[in-house]
Amino acid sequence: MLLPILAVLAGLILLIWSADRFVDGAACTARYAGMPPLLIGMVIVGFGTSAPEMVVSTLASLQGNPGLAIGNAFGSNITNIGLILGTTAVIAPIAMHSQILRKELPVLALVTAICLFLIYDCELSRMDGVILLVVFAFLMAWSIRQGLQQREDNLSQEIDRELISHKMSLKMALFWLFLGLVVLIISSRILVWGAVSIAVSFGVSDLIIGLTIVAIGTSLPELASSIMATRKGEHELAIGNVIGSNLFNTLTVIGIAGVIAPFTLDAEVISRDGVVMGALTLSLFLFGYGWKKKQGRLSRTDGAILLACYLGYSLLLATSVVRDAT
Numbered sequence: 001m002l003l004p005i006l007a008v009l010a011g012l013i014l015l016i017w018s019a020d021r022f023v024d025g026a027a028c029t030a031r032y033a034g035m036p037p038l039l040i041g042m043v044i045v046g047f048g049t050s051a052p053e054m055v056v057s058t059l060a061s062l063q064g065n066p067g068l069a070i071g072n073a074f075g076s077n078i079t080n081i082g083l084i085l086g087t088t089a090v091i092a093p094i095a096m097h098s099q100i101l102r103k104e105l106p107v108l109a110l111v112t113a114i115c116l117f118l119i120y121d122c123e124l125s126r127m128d129g130v131i132l133l134v135v136f137a138f139l140m141a142w143s144i145r146q147g148l149q150q151r152e153d154n155l156s157q158e159i160d161r162e163l164i165s166h167k168m169s170l171k172m173a174l175f176w177l178f179l180g181l182v183v184l185i186i187s188s189r190i191l192v193w194g195a196v197s198i199a200v201s202f203g204v205s206d207l208i209i210g211l212t213i214v215a216i217g218t219s220l221p222e223l224a225s226s227i228m229a230t231r232k233g234e235h236e237l238a239i240g241n242v243i244g245s246n247l248f249n250t251l252t253v254i255g256i257a258g259v260i261a262p263f264t265l266d267a268e269v270i271s272r273d274g275v276v277m278g279a280l281t282l283s284l285f286l287f288g289y290g291w292k293k294k295q296g297r298l299s300r301t302d303g304a305i306l307l308a309c310y311l312g313y314s315l316l317l318a319t320s321v322v323r324d325a326t
Helices: 002-032 037-062 066-091 099-118 126-149 154-165 170-202 206-231 235-260 267-289 300-325
Strands: 094-096 296-298
Touching: 002 037, 002 170, 002 206, 037 066, 037 170, 037 206, 037 235, 066 094, 066 170, 066 206, 066 235, 066 267, 066 300, 099 126, 099 235, 099 267, 126 235, 170 206, 206 235, 206 267, 206 300, 267 296, 267 300, 296 300
Parallel strands: none
Antiparallel strands: 094 296
């Protein structure tokens, strides 16, 4: 038992480190290639912060652990909104001036609804996965078009400042890009092995492990970057990380899992996890879009509500584990 626990801890540490290096290398490489800062923030950083979930879920699906894959995706989305944005907003209210983010909030809500509709029959088929990946491709094309049309934006300015503060040579950027990707894959394999071993030892489903330990671990990069961005006053970057990550998780992580290994979902994935994920996404849309406000923002009260919802969900999961064990 000690070895699987050490594997999970080591896997998470290496996963976080490698994801950070991968994002820095990819962002700087894209900058040298002439990509606008706004697109780097929306596409490169969004992809990079979701890379841990994508690699972990892909490996889990390939190794015959689909529950871990879907649990990681749903759990990461719930953690990103409830724990990460909730904690970040409690520390400092998050204002949203970027029109790009204001447009992506309803898109995130729509994408979440599409995903839940596709798996409502408790089946994640290969066709469901293909549909999610096609929607993702369409959204990426739309995002690129929007980014090219709106080069001057608050999010663009914040990304530009971050790139300047992490300036490096092209050679070094390519080195960190390659090394980060290699370590990311290796650490993901270690993490999946440890998580599955723990689940088998304690008689807990790999779904629960994915929703909790793995989801929190793979979401730690978003937590660190969001808190740091908010403390610097870079609010758009903080919430942009979460919106981008959840879009990638919902469309690519679940889509890839469905294409690789179609499987039947437990009913609780819809009635419990899907409902919580959908409700938190809707609440983020309502809080952040700024109904009857001059601008969207997440206040400390909003953050406390999100955090309380996450803690309540965690308690619900713990109760279900105890119930199944007795």
